[in-house]
Each structure stands twice: as structure tokens, then as C-alpha cells.
Amino acid sequence: MTTIINVPHSLEDKSFEQVLDQVAPLPLDEKIIVDTRHARWASPYGLTALLALAQSRAERPILYVPEAENVSTYWSRMDFFKHAAELYELQGRVKSTKAAETSVLLEVTSISKSDDVHSVVDKIQQRAQDALVKNLNLDAKITMRFTMALSEVCQNIVEHAGRGGWVAVQTYTWRVRLGGRKVVVIAVADPGIGFRQSLESAPGFQRKDRWDDGQALEETVMRGASRFRDPGRGQGLAGVRRFVGNWDGKLSIRSGTARIAVLPKGDWDEDEPLVEDLSYFPGAQVQITIPERVA
Amino acid sequence: MINHIDVSSMLRKSVCELYSNLVTRPTGAAVRCEIEQELDRIGDRALTIIDFSHVGLLDFSCADEIVAKLLLQYVSIDAPRREVYFVFRGISESHMEAIEAVLERHKLALVTQHADGESRLIGIVGLEERRAWEIISQLGTGVSADVADAIGLSSADAERMLDTLWRRRLLIRYDNAYVAVGSATIPSQATRLDA
Incomplete structure (x- = not known):
């Protein structure tokens, strides 16, 4: 049996839940067709999560590519199809292009080892200064901090996921509130073991009365817990939390059936600090959003 | 004699000739091992400048491996490994953020020296x-x-x-x-x- 998974027109962190609601009940070895023909836009989160979705399936899925030429071209520029071709059976015309996309700070990039993190950091430093300082009016100090945050979230894949994942970085206009404001977004997705299973693998781990994906996210993100006994561990995400706090940004992490968010002080986004009972998706999906500075 | 260790050189020597950023825990561990080998050659009593001047980015994992774990071996109230003193030089504002975080985590302190020659005590x-x-x-x-x-x-x-x-x-x-x-x-x- 083959099931068609309809992808919403606008594919970002919230709307990706519609995809997962369709996929989660299906057996892993059931063939799926991911239908993006009517997609009009995808955030870095949407693209990296689509790749993680294919990785999570036992049976190689089919991907119907977007029909709109500008969408297909944009996904090509993001290097999405380059990676998708290895994970999906692509159906439809893929518009290839060599033109650079100016809003893209980092194309969809595979992360599976420490060297990949070095490559990402080297690459982003060359592009981040202009995008963050000139386009988003942010203080020059942000470039290094931004790169540090990127490095830390990529390392989570290498250190904890147990398998490879994806990262992408882009600037775009956020239209959720206030009629649009530029943002820069880092998205990282992997289909690995996830936060709960990672903590459960800690030596001497003892299950609490209430223990679920939400609790595991709270322990890790808010209290710096780690599966390692080394007290130096768990500082990466704490540093990312401080970074988003200092720049009125937002950090959201989804793992298993829960999503936790460190919310901005400003009113450019409204979200719940913790959402539970979501459809199950393995691994972790991280999104960091930093808004432009407005006078 | 004051010994000088250029952390950027240690990075290129131990990990990759092309890297200038101190990111990832394995990189930090490799650089620390290289520094320790250098310290082994210096002797039992030494003052060493750890120079970050040519380091681009220092992330939290690397700061933990290089700075905190180095100090933990040589700076211990009970049984320090040897009588080695460290002065950290060339620390930028962004390096400082990662270093202060790991010092706080491990309740450590160190001395930094700045371009004007002034020394400061940072940490706990x-x-x-x-x-x-x-x-x-x-x-x-x-x-x-x-x-x-x-x-x-x-x-x-x-x-x-x-x-x-x-x-x-x-x-x-x-x-x-x-x-x-x-x-x-x-x-x-x-x-x-x-x-």
C-alpha cells in the first residue's frame, strides 16, 4: 500500500506538523509519496525536515517536486534536490540552476561528523557579516555569536543523534505578526535518537514519575542536563539560549512528541513555551530565529 | 623563561592545516593534547602564555576542552599536576563569552593579559x-x-x-x-x- 502525504503550500515549522500528522500513524515500511507539487514556499526548517522525514522511513519514499518553477528553482538553489535525490525517488521536473540565492546564508548541508561542523562554520562566517549587520541592522558583535550558536546546534547531531542530519540558514521576511519583519533563521534537523532517548542512555539514569519527551526537553534545554557525566557537558544549548535571549530571538526544539520554545521578549512572535502530544517524529528539529533590529 | 603557546598553531598542527576556528569537542580535545605535550617538554615549573590571538571562533565545547580541562589538570587545590602558571592572551570579546561560561561551570579562574599590558582576573x-x-x-x-x-x-x-x-x-x-x-x-x- 502507498499513502500520499500532502504538503501544505507554505512549509515551515508549524505547518510541518500537518505532514507529521499524516505520516506518524503509518508503519515505517509503508511506501509514502510526499506531494510537494502545490508548495509555494518552504522555510529552512521545512526543507531540512523533509530530508529527515525521508531518512526516518524504512522504504525509500517518492517525492513529487513543486510544480511552480520559481519554487523548484529556489529549492535547487538551496541544494535541497541534491540531497533529496539520494533519499527520495524524485518525480517531476527539477529546475536546476547555478545562480546564487542572496538570501541563503547556508544551503542545505549534511552534518554527520566533526569536520562538517568546521566546514559550516568556515562557510557561514564569510556570508554572515553582510546579512546580519547590513540587512538586519544588527550589531557587528552578533556575527561570532551567531556562528557559535550554529556550531553548537550542529554539534548536537554529531554528539547525540546517532546518525546524520541537516542544517540550513536563510534570511527572509517573517509575516506572522507586525506585518513583516526580516529574520535570519537557522534550522537543524535529524532523525536520530532524540532528546529523551539520549538522556535515558546516561549512566545511572533513573526514570522520574513523569518522564516523557517534554520533560526530556525541559531537562536539557532549561536545566543543561546531558547524557554525559562530565560536568562540562550541556553548555552548548545553554549558550544558544543566552544568545537568543540577548538578541530578542526565539529558540524552538522539537523532539519526539513535544516542542519547547525559548520565546522572545518582544512581541514579534507568539508561541507556547511547551507543546506536547504532537505526532511522533524521531530525532530533533531545532530552529533559531533572530529578528532584524528596528528603531 | 616565559613559554609561549600559540593556540592557532596547535590547532593546525593537531587537527587540520586549514582550520582557524576552534569548534567541536574532538577538535578541542586534540588541541589540548598538543598543548599538554608542549607543557611536558617545558619542565615541572613554568609560566606559559596561552595565546588565542589568531583564533577566529571559540565555541563552548572547545572552551571546555581547551581552557577548563587544561586548568583542571594543572590548577587543583589538592594535587596540581605540576607547578605551571598560565596567562591567557589575545582573548576577544566573543572568546570571553565561551571562556567565562566554562569557568563558571567548573568554578575556575584564570588571568588574562590585554594589549595594553593590563592583567585581569576572570572566573570564579x-x-x-x-x-x-x-x-x-x-x-x-x-x-x-x-x-x-x-x-x-x-x-x-x-x-x-x-x-x-x-x-x-x-x-x-x-x-x-x-x-x-x-x-x-x-x-x-x-x-x-x-x-
């Missing part, structure tokens, strides 16, 4: 201990009586405080006197370390 140090370090630093060389008078401590308490700062390798002890690590007197005094 009690108010009175910090004051004692500053007094010794200003004096160039000091004894417990100097600190006792300035802070209003008993001589025994001042001596205990200076002994703790010495064990944390924030002060250098010569006979009964102390010199602050990173103070202007170090270049001339430090030659005595190997004597």
Missing part, C-alpha cells in the same frame, strides 16, 4: 580573594602582611588566602613572597622559575 573568585590578588598585583611582590593590612584580615587568614590563590595558580610563590600571575614583574621574575 571570592571578593576578598580578588582584592588580595589585586593588592599583590599592584605591589608587584607582596607578603601576607600587605594583604592583612589592606583587607583587615588576621595574618593567618591572609596567609591562607594567598596560599589558596597560589594553589589555584593565580599567584606565584617565591619563598614567603607572592607575585600575581600576569603582573608586570613577571618577565624578570619568571626566569627564576627554571632556576
